[in-house]
Amino acid sequence: MPIYIGTGSTGDDSCREAGTKFLRIFSLEFLMSNIKHIVLFGAGKSATVLIDYLKEIATENVWKVTVADSNLETAKSKVGMHALAKAVSVNIKNANERRDLIEQADIVVSLMPPNLHYLIAIDCVDLKKNLLTASYVDEQIKILEPEIKKRNLFFLCEMGLDPGIDHMSAMQLFHRIKDQGGEVISFKSHCGGLVAPESDDNPWHYKISWNPRNIVLAGKSGAVYKENGEEVYVPYEELFDAGRAITIPGADTYAYYPNRDSLHYISLYDLHHVETFLRTTLRHPEFCFGWKNIIDLKLTDEEKVYRTDGMSYAQFFREHFEKHGFGEWLSNMLTTRLNYATEMMQKLMQLIEAEQEAAQEGVETDEEIMMIDEKGDLTTLDVDDVKDKAAESVAYKMHEANLSMKQLFYLGLDDRTLINKGLCSAADVLQIILEKKLSLQSRDKDMIVMMHDIDYRINNIQSNIKSTLAVKGTDNVHTAMATTVGLPLGIAAKLILEGQIKETGLHIPVKPGIYEPVLKELRKHGIIFHEE
Numbered sequence: 001m002p003i004y005i006g007t008g009s010t011g012d013d014s015c016r017e018a019g020t021k022f023l024r025i026f027s028l029e030f031l032m033s034n035i036k037h038i039v040l041f042g043a044g045k046s047a048t049v050l051i052d053y054l055k056e057i058a059t060e061n062v063w064k065v066t067v068a069d070s071n072l073e074t075a076k077s078k079v080g081m082h083a084l085a086k087a088v089s090v091n092i093k094n095a096n097e098r099r100d101l102i103e104q105a106d107i108v109v110s111l112m113p114p115n116l117h118y119l120i121a122i123d124c125v126d127l128k129k130n131l132l133t134a135s136y137v138d139e140q141i142k143i144l145e146p147e148i149k150k151r152n153l154f155f156l157c158e159m160g161l162d163p164g165i166d167h168m169s170a171m172q173l174f175h176r177i178k179d180q181g182g183e184v185i186s187f188k189s190h191c192g193g194l195v196a197p198e199s200d201d202n203p204w205h206y207k208i209s210w211n212p213r214n215i216v217l218a219g220k221s222g223a224v225y226k227e228n229g230e231e232v233y234v235p236y237e238e239l240f241d242a243g244r245a246i247t248i249p250g251a252d253t254y255a256y257y258p259n260r261d262s263l264h265y266i267s268l269y270d271l272h273h274v275e276t277f278l279r280t281t282l283r284h285p286e287f288c289f290g291w292k293n294i295i296d297l298k299l300t301d302e303e304k305v306y307r308t309d310g311m312s313y314a315q316f317f318r319e320h321f322e323k324h325g326f327g328e329w330l331s332n333m334l335t336t337r338l339n340y341a342t343e344m345m346q347k348l349m350q351l352i353e354a355e356q357e358a359a360q361e362g363v364e365t366d367e368e369i370m371m372i373d374e375k376g377d378l379t380t381l382d383v384d385d386v387k388d389k390a391a392e393s394v395a396y397k398m399h400e401a402n403l404s405m406k407q408l409f410y411l412g413l414d415d416r417t418l419i420n421k422g423l424c425s426a427a428d429v430l431q432i433i434l435e436k437k438l439s440l441q442s443r444d445k446d447m448i449v450m451m452h453d454i455d456y457r458i459n460n461i462q463s464n465i466k467s468t469l470a471v472k473g474t475d476n477v478h479t480a481m482a483t484t485v486g487l488p489l490g491i492a493a494k495l496i497l498e499g500q501i502k503e504t505g506l507h508i509p510v511k512p513g514i515y516e517p518v519l520k521e522l523r524k525h526g527i528i529f530h531e532e
Contacts, residue, residue, distance in 0.1 A: 036063045036497050039101050041092065041120060042111030043069035043078050045210055046134070046160070048477050050111070050486025051078045051085075057494050058084040068101055092116050099123050107132065107493050111485075113211070114138065121155070128153060130496060132489050134160025137508060145506040154501075158508040159492055160485040161448060162191040165469070165522070166279070167508055168488075168515035169529055170452050173467060174269060175512065177456045185275050185462070186455035190246055190256055192282025193481045196445035196472055197252075203406040205284035208438050209446040209473070209481040216300055216431045218281070223258035225278040226266070234258055237296070242289040246282070248451050249468050249532055255288040256280040268510055282449055290407040294430070298324045301426045308419035308429065313412030316419060316429050411437055440476035447472045448480045467529045484527065491521045 038054055040047065047067075054065045065082075068090040069075040075087035090097050092112060102108055102123045109132045110120050117133050118140040124131040125147050137157045148155050158164055166189055174184055195207040208215060219239040225232055239257045247253045259279040266277050283291075294300060299320070306316060411433050419429060440446060450469040455462060473479035492509075495501045495517050502513070509515050522528075 036061070036106045037066065037104055038063060038107055038109065038493055038497075039066045039068065039105035040109045040111065041068050041090070041101075043067050043071070043075040043087070044111065045208075045479070046482050046485040047111050048078055048479070048486070049482040050109070050490050052478075053487060053490035054493070055079070055082050055085050057490070058082070061494075061497075063497070066101060066104070092119060095123075099127065102129055103127050105129050107496060109133070109489050109493055110135075111489075113213070117141065124155070125151065125153065130154045131156070132159055132492055132496075133157050134164060134485050134489060136163060137506070141506065149505045152504050154496065154504050155506045156492055156496075156503075156509065156514070157506070159488050161193075161481065161488075162281075162450070164488050164509065165484055165527070166191055166450060166452075167510050168519050169450075169467065169469070170454075171269065171510045171512075171515055172519060173452060173454060173465060174271070177454075177458070180458055182456045182458035183273070184271055184454060184456045185273075186277075186453075187269075187271060187274055188276065188278045188280070188453040189451070190248070190254075190280045190282050190453070191450040192254065192256075192448065194254075194282065194284070194447050194449060195440075196447045199440070199444040199446075200284075202438065203403060203410050204287055204290055204438060206287045206438060207440045207444060207446065208434060209440060209479045210485070212431050212435050215434065216427050217302075219257060219260075220300070221260055223260055223262070225258050225262035226274070227276050227278065229275050231263065232258075240288040240292040240295065242285040242292070244280075244288075245285065246280075246451070246453075248282075248449055248470075249466055250530070251449050251468070251470055253285075254282040254449070255285040256282050257288060268508065276455075286403060286407075289403065293404055293407070297321070299426050299430050302428075304423045304425045304428070306424045306426065306429060308421045308424045311419050313415040313417050313419065313433060317408075317411075317413050320426055440479070442476055444476050445473045446476075446479045446481055448484050465531055467531045469527065469529045471527060483525075487522060487525055487527065488518055491518050495521075 038058075040051065040054065043051065051065075051067055054067075057063060058065045059082075063084065065079075065085040067075045067079050067085065067087045069087070070089065070091060072087060072089035075089070079085050079087040088101070090101060092098055093116075098119060102120065107130045108120060108124055110117050111134065112120065114135040117135055117138075121131055121141055121144055123129075125144055128151055130153055133156075135157060141155070141157065144155075158167060170187070170189060177184060193209050195205065195209075199207065220236055222233060222235045223239060224234075241257070242255045244256050245253055246256055257280060259281055262277055262279045265279065266272065266274060271277060297320075306319070308316065311319075411430075417436070419432060421428065421432060424432075448469070448471050452465070452467045454465045454467075456465070457463075471480040471484055473481070473483070488509075492501065492514070500517055503511065507514065509518065
């Protein structure tokens with residue numbers, strides 16, 4: 001629809017007035033057809049802050065923004081009323097719809113599920129459009145690398161939080177150390193999307209702030225990393241060990257599980273001689289403990305065997321557990337912990353009785369005893385410390401038994417809510433349940449926490465840097481996750497269109513020409529690392 005500017009000629013000559021009006025309309029339409037155009041695919045949980053940012057830069061620079069999603073109402077609700085931004089519906093698997101949008105773009109941003117990026121990428125190559133995503137570079141995208149380079153295009157992947165901000169902030173530290181003549185000898189990077197303490201009100205100590213499917217299937221490939229010069233592989237069944245813990249300065253103590261393939265990034269980070277290289281995801285210990293149970297109970301299986309129409313949560317759990325020996329699992333879990341508690345209590349009572357007998361006989365007892373600690377090392381402890389640790393250990397084992405049942409009941413062991421989603425896998429049903437039970441409520445806040453723990457050596461003197469980022473969301477829409485995933489993409493799009501980033505080819509953000517201007521802009525939005 002044409003947009004008229006002004007009120008037209010004040011003269012009496014109607015032809016002159018019509019001609020003037022035509023020129024104004026033509027000039028505006030010519031301007032609109034030549035201004036830069038950003039096309040975003042995906043308006044889900046992680047897109048909210050990105051869309052707000054794109055509207056801001058559209059206003060500042062007179063650029064156009066199109067937000068395309070399969071759910072038009074969702075896209076419209078996030079775009080709102082804006083003269084330079086619009087929401088459209090798209091079936092991403094419809095080649096004509098997809099290509100029509102990409103053809104209009106100067107730059108394309110994809111927040112679609114990772115398995116759909118390739119459809120967008122092949123069109124971007126064919127239509128000679130630059131592409132940004134927050135997802136990992138997969139094998140399909142790698143296959144396109146020669147054509148991307150040949151056509152002088154710029155594809156920037158892993159440009160969100162993790163991966164994304166983690167790459168940029170780590171590389172900035174590495175380059176600073178190398179500029180000082182130093183060498184990195186150990187790198188551990190931890191990052192997690194968590195529930196803020198004031199909104200932490202369930203036994204899982206977790207609420208969903210990003211793609212729920214990724215949460216359900218996290219870790220299925222296991223993980224591999226390097227520690228003390230050795231490669232370490234952790235299978236899926238052992239990945240969620242709540243005993244792996246890290247204390248974050250200014251935050252809390254969290255459990256962590258290793259991310260898929262840390263080794264892949266050693267060469268990309270140019271850390272070929274590093275002794276330890278580990279990238280992890282942070283969670284509360286209770287979450288990791290509970291998720292280990294979820295895996296043991298086969299609740300992340302992907303075979304579609306459940307006809308869920310008319311089936312309640314409770315019926316699903318009953319049918320699933322009958323197939324997978326829930327009674328035996330529960331018995332073993334409780335028996336193991338009760339036996340441990342009983343054994344520890346017996347030993348504790350024996351120690352107390354021995355002290356009492358020695359006191360009655362006037363014999364002095366040793367105030368310290370030697371024992372094997374949790375790491376298998378021989379250590380000396382005060383007797384009173386041994387008592388305290390034994391009591392704590394017994395209490396924790398009993399807590400675990402209680403927590404297991406609390407977490408499962410929270411998911412709906414006795415919930416009559418109907419699923420009604422046709423043929424599903426256990427993983428499908430679990431995702432449906434999590435989206436309801438662990439969703440962020442309107443006043444809830446999430447938070448992201450990231451820490452780089454780097455040991456390095458300069459002139460044979462070893463030092464350590466801990467660089468920490470903590471960001472808290474505003475509400476369940478403007479989340480910390482949406483902020484830290486969306487802003488790097490938006491800022492990169494702006495800098496590319498302005499010509500401040502001039503790379504070509506397939507990249508992740510590990511070059512100074514990419515990460516320096518992006519990190520500088522992120523600091524203006526409160527995304528700031530603190531070092532100690």
